[in-house]
Amino acid sequence: MRIGVDGLMGSGKTMFADALARRIPATRLSIDDFHRPPAERIDYYTDAFDLHAFRAAVEATPGAVIADGIFLHKPELRGVFDLTIWLMVDRDVARGRAIERDRGRLADAVERYATRYAPAETRYLAEIDPARLADLVVENTDPAHPRLLLDSNP
Numbered sequence: 660m661r662i663g664v665d666g667l668m669g670s671g672k673t674m675f676a677d678a679l680a681r682r683i684p685a686t687r688l689s690i691d692d693f694h695r696p697p698a699e700r701i702d703y704y705t706d707a708f709d710l711h712a713f714r715a716a717v718e719a720t721p722g723a724v725i726a727d728g729i730f731l732h733k734p735e736l737r738g739v740f741d742l743t744i745w746l747m748v749d750r751d752v753a754r755g756r757a758i759e760r761d762r763g764r765l766a767d768a769v770e771r772y773a774t775r776y777a778p779a780e781t782r783y784l785a786e787i788d789p790a791r792l793a794d795l796v797v798e799n800t801d802p803a804h805p806r807l808l809l810d811s812n813p
Contacts, residue, residue: 661724665731666746669757671802676727686720690728704779710735732789745793
């Protein structure tokens with residue numbers, strides 16, 4: 660089984676996938692390990708990740724796989740997962756968590772989220788509507804108490 664955990668930056672994808680992997684023995688993969696070289700990252704939405712290499716890694720990994728990352732419902736990755744999970748979190752909450760997480764390694768974290776990452780997320784939500792495509796939607800504003808939503812459009 661191949662499971663993909665998708666969500667906004669700061670939605671808790673890595674923590675959720677790690678917790679899932681503690682219950683289901685699986686190889687863990689992350690799209691964050693498939694960043695393109697900085698010189699190739701012109702538009703974060705289209706150029707940040709090597710989606711084809713990521714897909715190949717998911718497909719080539721034997722046994723169960725739990726992968727996390729943003730943009731996992733893009734057309735280039737459709738069909739690679741047996742189950743997809745969308746972590747639904749208020750955008751302001753997710754952005755605040757992401758900025759806090761990245762502040763130590765990115766001096767311009769606030770500016771990057773405002774000018775690069777948030778516009779990419781907005782485009783992804785508008786073009787792809789990952790909550791609609793996901794097999795499961797989990798409300799994850801409080802990562803200690805994730806809650807399965809039966810209706811992905813509350």
